[in-house]
Amino acid sequence: xxxxxxxxxxxxxxxxxxxxxxxxxxxxxxxxxxxxxxxxxxxxxxxxxxxxxxxxxxxxxxxx
Amino acid sequence: xxxxxxxxxxxxxxxxxxxxxxxxxxxxxxxxxxxxxxxxxxxxxxxxxxxxxxxxxxxxxxxxxxxxxxxxxxxxxxxxxxxxxxxxxxxxxxxxxxxxxxxxxxxxxxxxxxxxxxxxxxxxxxxxxxxxxxxxxxxxxxxxxxxxxxxxxxxxxxxxxxxxxxxxxxxxxxxxxxxxxxxxxxxxxxxxxxxxxxxxxxxxxxxxxxxxx
Numbered sequence: 001x002x003x004x005x006x007x008x009x010x011x012x013x014x015x016x017x018x019x020x021x022x023x024x025x026x027x028x029x030x031x032x033x034x035x036x037x038x039x040x041x042x043x044x045x046x047x048x049x050x051x052x053x054x055x056x057x058x059x060x061x062x063x064x
Numbered sequence: 065x066x067x068x069x070x071x072x073x074x075x076x077x078x079x080x081x082x083x084x085x086x087x088x089x090x091x092x093x094x095x096x097x098x099x100x101x102x103x104x105x106x107x108x109x110x111x112x113x114x115x116x117x118x119x120x121x122x123x124x125x126x127x128x129x130x131x132x133x134x135x136x137x138x139x140x141x142x143x144x145x146x147x148x149x150x151x152x153x154x155x156x157x158x159x160x161x162x163x164x165x166x167x168x169x170x171x172x173x174x175x176x177x178x179x180x181x182x183x184x185x186x187x188x189x190x191x192x193x194x195x196x197x198x199x200x201x202x203x204x205x206x207x208x209x210x211x212x213x214x215x216x217x218x219x220x221x222x223x224x225x226x227x228x229x230x231x232x233x234x235x236x237x238x239x240x241x242x243x244x245x246x247x248x249x250x251x252x253x254x255x256x257x258x259x260x261x262x263x264x265x266x267x268x269x270x271x272x273x274x275x276x277x
Contacts, residue, residue, distance in 0.1 A: 026201035029270075033203065042202050 003062040004037040009053040024048040071127060078116075078123045085116035143200050150193025152186070159184030159256060165249070175245055181252035185259025191267040204270060211265035219258030226250035 010020055010031075017035075021028045024045060033039035034049075041049070041061075050057045089098050093109045135146055162181035168174040198204065230246065238246075 026203065027199050030201055030203045039203055045202060 002037055002040075003064070004035055004060065005055075005062065006031070006049065006053070006060050007035045009055040009060055010035075013053045015053070020049070020052060023052045074123050074127075078120050082116045082120055085113040088112050139200075145192075145195055145198045145200060145204075148189060148193045148196045150190050150196075152193060153188070153190030155189060156184055156187030156260075158186065162249070162252065165245075169245065175248060178245065178249045179252050181249060182256045182259075184253070184256035188260040188263035192263045195267060195270065207269040208266050211269055212262050214265050215258045215261035218261055219254045222254040222257060223251060226254070 010017070015023075017028045017031045021031045025048070026045065030039065034041060046057050046061060050060060053060070086098055089096055089109075089112070093107075096107070096110060096113070098113075138144075139146060159181055161183065162178055164180070165175060165178035168177050200208075226247065227250075230250075
């Protein structure tokens with residue numbers, strides 16, 4: 001699987017899961033699953049998240 | 065608002081016309097088409113009743129199609145699942161009407177009640193209702209496709225099992241009528257299972273926590 005640093009970047013940006021979900025057009029549960037690295041996002045969602053939290057994709061989703 | 069008014073007006077008109085046609089049939093034509101009859105042959109005096117029934121059918125069909133299209137449009141526009149009350153799952157109890165077939169078949173050679181088993185699929189409304197008005201994001205759509213595939217695979221496996229493993233070995237020793245009954249019952253139950261599972265599995269995939277690796 002992969003390591004997801006989304007929570008760190010989200011908190012740095014001062015966003016709640018709900019706010020981030022709304023900005024990228026998904027449900028809060030999806031963000032929660034992403035943060036637990038239990039869901040593989042599509043490229044579009046990964047890019048949207050990356051732009052919203054202002055961090056590169058490869059730093060948010062780290063594949064060993 | 066205008067559509068709402070039109071709907072009530074059309075329902076009222078249908079009810080009024082049907083009542084008038086029933087009154088006409090009872091008062092002037094000795095209750096033809098009101099009381100059950102052995103065999104039917106057309107008479108000009110049936111026209112008001114036939115018109116009223118046709119109008120009722122057209123009206124019901126029109127409003128049903130309009131409601132389905134409006135629901136579909138709302139889903140596309142809002143990207144959210146349809147609004148549904150979980151209590152509609154009670155409609156699944158209609159599936160028990162299928163057991164009527166075990167009475168109507170020996171008594172009247174009527175096998176159509178077995179088709180009612182398909183209504184067991186309506187138990188899925190319990191779960192669909194719980195996911196009512198949910199945003200359909202990419203994870204939801206993935207889970208929906210996954211659930212649909214699994215449900216269809218299980219349903220088709222059930223039909224395959226029934227046809228090949230149950231009806232197959234009995235070939236030659238079973239009358240065509242018995243085979244028809246088994247297949248009709250089995251296919252109805254398989255379809256009910258598919259309908260139910262496609263919703264239930266979606267609910268499970270969407271809500272359950274995956275096991276930690």
